[in-house]
Amino acid sequence: MQGRNGWIPLLMGILLMTTTCLVADECAPRIPHICKDSVPPIGGQCGGVCTWAPARSSSYLVAEVCGAQVQGCRDYTGRGNCNAKVQITAYCDVYDCVSPSGSNCGRSRYVLNHIEYLFTGRDCGNNPCHSPVPVGTPVRREF
Known part of the structure; x- marks a missing residue:
């Protein structure tokens, strides 16, 4: 002991x-598991006569989270720092497995391209939370 x-x-x-x-x-839970595939070889076979097509883009709202106490982000009373509420969106490149006619063969790969963190202008209690980062200005993380 x-x-x-x-x-x-x-x-x-x-x-x-x-x-x-x-x-x-x-x-x-900031990155959805749906966007964790690897990039397939474009034009490579993916089943029978089907091949991988070039990517199309898609976005997914992952979560709305409350961050740590943010310096410079005053709470609605103006007395201190606040827990800023942030929306996290994942942007994925979606690769479809298609037939020569262009129809989907039922397989796709989702590859993470980037994530955007967007300050909502609110704290975790949904009170106004002012910040040096303007509301609606995304912060982007590339992969």
């Missing part, structure tokens, strides 16, 4: 792993 001080490194490790998991793409 470990003494009281022996548990501190264990708890610190769990805290670090939890924090890492929350910010890592594999753990956080």
Whole structure:
């Protein structure tokens, strides 16, 4: 049995792993699993006479999340920082498996292109939250 001080490194490790998991793409619900495929070879066979067609773009609203206390983002009372509400949208390149006539053969691959984080101008309580980042200005993360 470990003494009281022996548990501190264990708890610190769990805290670090939890924090890492929350910010890592594999753990956080910020990237939908639908966009985790690899790019197929354009023109390559994908079943019978069907081949992979060039990509088309599609977007998915992933989540609306509340961030950490944001410096410069005053809460509705003007007394401090607020938890800014952010919409997260994933933009995927969708590759369809098509027949020579152009009809879909029933297979598609979804490859993540980029993610946009959009400040809503609200905090987690849906109160106004002013920020140095203008409302409607997306922050983009490329992949």
